[in-house]
Amino acid sequence: MNDDLITCPYCEAINKRDSRYCRNCGARIPTATVKEIAQILLSASLNLANGRFIEAERECKWIIEQDPFNADAHSLLGDIYERKGEIILAIEEYREAIRLAPGERFYRSRLEELGRRKNHKLPSLKKYLLYIFFIPALIFLMYRLLSLLLSQGHP
Numbered sequence: 001m002n003d004d005l006i007t008c009p010y011c012e013a014i015n016k017r018d019s020r021y022c023r024n025c026g027a028r029i030p031t032a033t034v035k036e037i038a039q040i041l042l043s044a045s046l047n048l049a050n051g052r053f054i055e056a057e058r059e060c061k062w063i064i065e066q067d068p069f070n071a072d073a074h075s076l077l078g079d080i081y082e083r084k085g086e087i088i089l090a091i092e093e094y095r096e097a098i099r100l101a102p103g104e105r106f107y108r109s110r111l112e113e114l115g116r117r118k119n120h121k122l123p124s125l126k127k128y129l130l131y132i133f134f135i136p137a138l139i140f141l142m143y144r145l146l147s148l149l150l151s152q153g154h155p
Helices: 034-049 053-066 071-083 087-100 105-119 125-153
Strands: 005-007 014-016
Touching: 034 053, 034 071, 053 071, 071 087, 071 105, 087 105
Parallel strands: none
Antiparallel strands: 005 014
């Protein structure tokens, strides 16, 4: 192919290399190559696996900036948000992944799983503090009050 031309990754129409949008489908033409995007996506996956959430998130956002129709980048960003405890953002990314790739069953199953997690409320810090500090203190005070009452009744 001529070096002055580029193929749209979405509709495969031929465009000039300096085109920002496909003349056929109107999609934004990524400035990065498919190979570069695949390498960055792999790097983001490895960063997520190694707990480097900031780097993984930055790489996914870069991919989405280059290729907004990349469902895998949205899915991985959803996984990053989930690991960070940002379930609502994770759900939004999986919804976008499903919009971009409606036939992908994995995205749907992940969205359902995230929906169940969102509805499952974890005990708040206040409840933990109540269980750890307040209830034992209350039991101790009740014990002291009972022992004082019992000791006053008997000389």
